[in-house]
Amino acid sequence: MKPSKSKLQTRxxxxxxxxxxxxxxxxxxxxxxESSDPIFVFQADGEYRFANRAYADAIGHPVQEIIxxxxxxxxxxxxxxxxxxxxxxxVSKALVKVFEIRFPHPAGDRCYLxxxxxxxxxxxxxxxxxxxSKDISGRKRLEATLHESEKDFRELFLQSPVPMxxxxxxxxxxxxxxxxxxxxxxxxEDIPDVDTWWDRAYPDPIYRAELHAAxxxxxxxxxxYKSPIPAKEVRxxxxxxxERAVLISGVFIRDxxxxxxxxxxxxxxLEAALQFDKSRAENASRSKSRFLAAxxxxxxxxxxxxxxxxxxxxxxxxxxxxxxxxxxMGASVRAMQDMLDGFFDISRLDDxxxxxxxVACPLExxxxxxxxxxxRAAEEKGLRLRFRRSSAWVHSEPGxxxxxxxxxxxxxxxxxxxxxxxVACRPTxxxxxxxxxxxxxxxxxxxxxxxxxxxxFFQIGNPERDRAKGLGVGLSIVDRAxxxxxxxxxxxxxxxxxxxxxxxxxxxPDQVHDWPRVTSLAPxxxxxxGLHILFIEDDTLGREGLAGLLTSWxxxxxxxxxxxxxxxxxRRNPSINLIISDFRLGGDTNGIEAVRQVRAVVGQSIVAxxxxxxxxxxxxxxxxxxxxxxxxxPVRPAKLRSLLRNLMQLATAQKVSVNGSSDRPxxxxxxxxxTKIS
Numbered sequence: 001m002k003p004s005k006s007k008l009q010t011r012x013x014x015x016x017x018x019x020x021x022x023x024x025x026x027x028x029x030x031x032x033x034e035s036s037d038p039i040f041v042f043q044a045d046g047e048y049r050f051a052n053r054a055y056a057d058a059i060g061h062p063v064q065e066i067i068x069x070x071x072x073x074x075x076x077x078x079x080x081x082x083x084x085x086x087x088x089x090x091v092s093k094a095l096v097k098v099f100e101i102r103f104p105h106p107a108g109d110r111c112y113l114x115x116x117x118x119x120x121x122x123x124x125x126x127x128x129x130x131x132x133s134k135d136i137s138g139r140k141r142l143e144a145t146l147h148e149s150e151k152d153f154r155e156l157f158l159q160s161p162v163p164m165x166x167x168x169x170x171x172x173x174x175x176x177x178x179x180x181x182x183x184x185x186x187x188x189e190d191i192p193d194v195d196t197w198w199d200r201a202y203p204d205p206i207y208r209a210e211l212h213a214a215x216x217x218x219x220x221x222x223x224x225y226k227s228p229i230p231a232k233e234v235r236x237x238x239x240x241x242x243e244r245a246v247l248i249s250g251v252f253i254r255d256x257x258x259x260x261x262x263x264x265x266x267x268x269x270l271e272a273a274l275q276f277d278k279s280r281a282e283n284a285s286r287s288k289s290r291f292l293a294a295x296x297x298x299x300x301x302x303x304x305x306x307x308x309x310x311x312x313x314x315x316x317x318x319x320x321x322x323x324x325x326x327x328x329m330g331a332s333v334r335a336m337q338d339m340l341d342g343f344f345d346i347s348r349l350d351d352x353x354x355x356x357x358x359v360a361c362p363l364e365x366x367x368x369x370x371x372x373x374x375x376r377a378a379e380e381k382g383l384r385l386r387f388r389r390s391s392a393w394v395h396s397e398p399g400x401x402x403x404x405x406x407x408x409x410x411x412x413x414x415x416x417x418x419x420x421x422x423v424a425c426r427p428t429x430x431x432x433x434x435x436x437x438x439x440x441x442x443x444x445x446x447x448x449x450x451x452x453x454x455x456x457f458f459q460i461g462n463p464e465r466d467r468a469k470g471l472g473v474g475l476s477i478v479d480r481a482x483x484x485x486x487x488x489x490x491x492x493x494x495x496x497x498x499x500x501x502x503x504x505x506x507x508x509p510d511q512v513h514d515w516p517r518v519t520s521l522a523p524x525x526x527x528x529x530g531l532h533i534l535f536i537e538d539d540t541l542g543r544e545g546l547a548g549l550l551t552s553w554x555x556x557x558x559x560x561x562x563x564x565x566x567x568x569x570x571r572r573n574p575s576i577n578l579i580i581s582d583f584r585l586g587g588d589t590n591g592i593e594a595v596r597q598v599r600a601v602v603g604q605s606i607v608a609x610x611x612x613x614x615x616x617x618x619x620x621x622x623x624x625x626x627x628x629x630x631x632x633x634p635v636r637p638a639k640l641r642s643l644l645r646n647l648m649q650l651a652t653a654q655k656v657s658v659n660g661s662s663d664r665p666x667x668x669x670x671x672x673x674x675t676k677i678s
Contacts (some may be wrong), residue, residue, distance in 0.1 A: 034211075038112060038133040042120070044091045046071045046084045049128055053548050058133070059103045059112055066413040077102070081627050086379040090116045091126045101133070111140045163261040167194060169223070174256065183263050187237030200665050226252050229259075236261065256619050301539050303634040308545030311637035316554050355486055359510035361398045361437070362423055363390045366405065370423065381413065384420035392425055392434050393508040399503070399620065400481045407478050415499075418444030428504065436503040445493040518575055528553035528641070531648050534570065536560045536594050542633075546580075546611075549637060562586055563594035567601050578647055582621055583612035592626050607647050611635060 032039050038055035040048060053067040059066075061074055072080040079102060086099045093601035097116045102109050112133035116125040119208060139560050157164060163180035167173050171194040184201075191197040202208035222229040229250035236246035245268045250259040314326050318344055367387045378385035394401075405423070412421045419441030482489040482503065493499035533550055537543040538561045550557045558576065560566035562585055570576060580599060589597075596609045610623045611634035623630045629643065 020107060037135075038131075040066075040131050041070070042083075042087045042129045042131065044087075044126065044128070046080075046087065048074070055133070057136075058112070061308055079103075086114075086116055087129045090118050090129050092124050094118045094120070096122075098484045100136070109137075110135060111137045125207075130388065132237060157258075163263070165197075165259045165261070167257045167259060169255050169257070173197065175432070180261065181227065183238075184244075184261070190239065200239070202234070203237055207235065222250075223252065223257075228252075230255070233264070236263075251326075292459050295365040301542055301633065305539070305541035305545035307634050307637060308542075308549045312545070312549045312552055356397050356400070358395055358397055360393050361401075363392050363394060363434075366398065366402045367425075371408055373406070374413060377413055379422065381416075382418065383413065383416055384418065385409075385413075386422045388422070390425035390434075392427075394434060394505045395508045396485055396487065396505055400485055401610065404478050404481050404487075404503065405436065405438065407475065411444060411497070412438055412440035413473065416440045418499075427507075431507075433504050433506050436505060438501045439498065440500075441498045444495045444497045444499055445491070446495045450491055452492070474488075475484050522626070528644055528648065530556065531644065532556045532575060532577045533557070534558050534560065534579045534598065536563070536566050536567060536579070536585065536591060538562065538582065538584075538586045547633075553641065553644075563589040566594055566598050570601050576602070576606065578606035578644070579606055581608065581610060581615050583610055592622055592628065595626065595628060609643065609647065 013367060026399070032050070033052045035052055036054055038058045039050070039052045039057045041050035043049055047070050050067065051063055053063060056063045056066060059074060060101045066074055071084055074080070079672065083101055086097055090097045095118070096303075099114055099116070101114050102111050113136045114131050114133040117130045117132075119130055121127050157166065157175065158177045158626065160177055161179055163183045164177045165173055165180060166175045173188065173191055173193060176186065176188050179262070186197075198208060198212065198228050200209060215232065218232070219229060221227075229252075231247050231249035233245060233247050234249075236244050238244060244263050245265045247262040247264050248259060249262075250257050252258075253364075260378060290484065310326065310329050313329075314323075316324060327373065367390065369385045371385070374385055409421065409423060421441075422437075424439070426437065427433075427521060428435060455641040478501075488504045490502045490504075491499070492502070531554070533555050535543070535547055535550065535557050537546065537559070543559060543561070547557050547559050558569050560569055566581075579595050582595050583591040585591055585594060591610050591612065595606075595610070599605055605627070607629075609629040609631060610619075611631045612619055620630055629647065629666050631640065
């Protein structure tokens with residue numbers, strides 16, 4: 001009997017359904033097999049029923065070697081026992097279980113987070129367990145790294161040489177390090193929270209309130225912006241009651257504040273001691289400066305008088321033996337004067353309190369003065385001394401700049417036996433500076449001595465310390481002055497091939513206003529006979545020495561010991577041509593004020609010269625403001641005579657009005673006559 005049509009259709013549908021089911025199963029198997037996550041199925045007895053390729057790769061076995069075998073055949077026994085225990089729990093309780101498993105692998109063990117789900121039959125019995133794993137090896141490594149970092153941080157915190165505390169944002173002190181306990185005595189149990197800390201560390205309630213008011217806004221601001229807490233110095237009381245100076249600062253680390261407390265008590269004591277020593281050294285330096293200033297004046301006075309006496313003695317008729325002795329005395333006096341000039345120049349340059357006034361000044365007057373000062377000395381040695389004229393203006397201190405060049409030219413003359421010396425000014429490539437250079441064709445300086453020559457009293461080729469060859473302080477003065485002015489000095493020289501010193505000086509714009517024009521002090525042969533000089537000097541030896549020398553030159557000298565005496569004598573005989581006054585006079589009136597008083601009595605701005613042993617730079621400034629010529633003691637007789645000849649020309653050729661205006665060319669007294677050579 002044939003089946004009915006309806007039964008045939010049912011079978012066809014069943015086949016179709018079976019085919020569809022197979023397709024779905026195949027598709028699911030494909031998806032499971034292609035999953036990147038390890039997936040496997042256990043029987044209740046630990047036999048593998050399914051494993052995808054990701055699982056096979058994870059444990060390092062082919063799929064065909066896994067399915068149908070027990071877990072102990074594939075994994076190490078301890079790991080197999082652990083996994084079977086988890087599977088057994090899932091089977092017995094029919095619950096989902098999450099656990100970690102570790103698979104050995106040639107490239108390193110892998111760690112997986114596995115979710116185990118029971119698979120039920122129609123009677124709700126667990127027949128197998130489906131396991132889906134996620135690779136958490138990277139996370140586990142990161143956790144291990146973090147754990148190690150936390151251990152390192154904790155160890156670093158505990159062993160840090162700086163006292164530290166770790167506080168949370170709720171005010172609980174989580175930990176204190178060993179150094180904190182050693183320095184301040186408090187343990188974590190002593191100060192469990194910040195409030196207890198404040199009460200114990202700052203027991204004075206008034207100080208605690210002031211500190212809290214100042215500290216709270218700083219801490220809150222840092223907490224808001226998560227910025228470091230600025231350091232603050234406090235008076236911190238240790239557990240034993242001793243107060244210490246402490247510098248507290250901190251940083252935020254997530255929800256914690258890491259506070260550092262640096263004990264600076266010893267440092268504060270050391271700073272106080274250093275400050276005391278500094279103050280004492282500064283006082284000693286000021287005392288030394290005052291002593292040197294006083295010694296300079298007191299030593300220059302007799303040296304000045306001695307020079308005048310020797311010059312006067314040299315003009316008297318003497319036999320040859322006496323003339324020789326007088327010449328030796330003169331040489332000794334000049335050497336002593338050179339020594340005084342050098343020593344006190346160095347002390348003045350070393351005094352940091354000495355003001356340096358940088359101004360715009362022309363080079364031409366300085367070059368002209370140097371030319372006038374050294375021309376005769378160069379001619380006597382048979383040397384050619386040349387100055388290239390320059391219209392440049394520079395930013396410098398004119399007196400110091402002239403002193404630098406004076407010493408360089410003097411050195412060139414001393415160490416050039418034949419040939420020539422050139423002083424020149426050249427612009428630099430940057431256009432903002434000039435190089436003032438002093439060239440000579442002298443003996444030169446070996447390279448090994450290029451640094452030594454700037455040391456005091458260092459001289460090449462003068463082991464016997466012959467004073468005729470100088471003292472060896474000229475270049476030391478040059479070096480100090482250049483450093484004070486900020487004018488770099490360079491040297492180019494080699495033995496037997498001459499020397500070039502180069503000074504780099506910033507340019508100043510050409511000045512359109514009037515600048516004191518230097519009156520030439522080149523010696524003239526005018527006679528000094530009849531020149532009436534008012535000489536004000538309170539030192540007996542200085543007064544007798546200079547007055548006698550002036551008289552021997554044919555001058556008429558009226559001598560006064562004070563401003564009052566000078567005014568009295570002028571009222572009796574107002575026909576004076578020139579005033580020479582010492583700066584320091586007895587009483588409250590100095591030489592500048594004495595000249596003002598005499599000029600007021602006469603009613604004319606009489607040409608005057610200030611002579612002083614004072615080394616204070618302000619004295620020169622005062623003399624310049626009063627339009628006085630200036631000479632520094634000890635004065636060389638030749639320089640004084642040259643100055644008098646020029647001043648006599650000014651006194652006799654120029655008309656001076658009562659109110660002090662003049663039709664004579666104004667000179668710069670200091671730059672004209674201050675031409676000492678070291």
